[in-house]
Amino acid sequence: MLSPLLFTPLYRHYLWGGHRFASLLGRQLTEPGPYAESWELVDRGADQSVVRAGPLTGRTLGDILRDDPVAMLGTTATAGPFPLLFKFLDAHKVLSVQVHPDDAAAARRTPPDRGKTEAWYVVEAEPNSCIYAGLKPGVNQHDLAAAITAGTCEEVLHTITPRVGDCIFIPAGTVHAIGPGLVVAEIQQSSDVTFRLFDWNRVGADGQPRTLHLEDGLAATQRLGPVAPVEKQPTDDPAVSRMVACEFFAFDEVTPSASWQTGGGACEFLAILAGEVLLPDCWSLPPLQRGDCLLLPASLEPQSLTCRPTADGAPRLLRVRVPNKGG
């Protein structure tokens, strides 16, 4: 029987990062330089989430999954690595304009790579921050190519002024960039296939412009038109608003009362954004606070969580559910 799993975050120190994981997620940032990404859930080659508490301490997500895929993912588990990757991003500066292929296009180009559909939840937005999501109405691949060549890509991108709590759904094939001033939580298919279309005429740490992937990127741009923040939908559980339901994941915003039940039948991942969450006593795991994340394997019974407000506010969580089509 698997237990609920807490993992050690893996940090990425890209140039566009900042230091807000300390103030917003309660993290101790001990290394110099920017913190761009905090990977909370990953099973991709050498990049592995490692358990940090409880009976499985020190084991990797990949090991635990391979031991018993059905216990982790449910009755419809298929072979292969954990299908999703969850991370926080601190975009102090704008990220490159990019697009990801869908599963079919990724399989044609570089099997066994998967496509990448992703969704973002805005954790923090400074004034004047922005998100680029999709293309302006009427812009086609040809117009996009011309704008990139002319160095005026921004003029054809659809721009959103994001607010904290907004969710943006980016299906594979949608041109996108996370703008400056944002901290977002991102759920995505675990895939490494990114086509960079435009890098704002910048140079990298080595003084050289980073490589663009224009031909592949334009071919992968299968979705035209603008993308708006999702309209959250009520669910049967009054604590839960559904933001995204797609074939790869369901993504929910949760504002629980003092006691909240979740898990059972499908693998779930929780990220605490505010308040405190306590697991049932039997697991002897520490209380969870903002920035902490938890994986609930599909084989667990439903879990009754105790949720309390803290100085940073009423309890608020994100929940990702891995589809278990037969369960």
Ligand SMILES: [Zn+2]
């Ligand atoms: Zn992306």
